[in-house]
Amino acid sequence: MNPSILQHLYLGHNDITDVGIEHIAEMLKTNRMLTWLWLSGNKIGDRGVEQLASTLAYHNSSLEWLFLNSNKAISDSSVDALVHMLKRNHSLKTIYINNCNLSDGAKKKLHEMTKLKKDFDLEV
Numbered sequence: 001m002n003p004s005i006l007q008h009l010y011l012g013h014n015d016i017t018d019v020g021i022e023h024i025a026e027m028l029k030t031n032r033m034l035t036w037l038w039l040s041g042n043k044i045g046d047r048g049v050e051q052l053a054s055t056l057a058y059h060n061s062s063l064e065w066l067f068l069n070s071n072k073a074i075s076d077s078s079v080d081a082l083v084h085m086l087k088r089n090h091s092l093k094t095i096y097i098n099n100c101n102l103s104d105g106a107k108k109k110l111h112e113m114t115k116l117k118k119d120f121d122l123e124v
Helices: 018-030 046-058 078-090 104-114
Strands: 008-010 036-038 064-066 092-094 121-124
Touching: 018 046, 046 078, 078 104, 104 121
Parallel strands: 008 036, 036 064, 064 092, 092 121
Antiparallel strands: none
16 A cells, blocks of 8 residues: 555544535545544534435445544434444444434444444444
8 A cells, every 4th residue: 555645634623514524525435545534523513424424325435433523513313324324334443423412312322233333433
């Protein structure tokens, strides 16, 4: 592998909104090298998570680590899209989505889904 190819992208604490996530999701549809994506501490909401989850479910097979923690606009409305993405995506190994606005029930639903995946780390 070429060491000059970008594999880790840190975009934490940059005020990224759902509109910004649309662009990131589009990039992930064709990017085959990125393995880590930090989006912690932004202004990402449910619409952005749903768009990102759709891309990861159907178009990306390289991303292994996804950090969505500390995005306070992420709520229970995102959980079904995340569960669907987890069912379809086989490259992700870790998701950090802690310190968001998820209820205990939503966290439990995500944990139940990840129990079916081998060697998967979920932080909620």
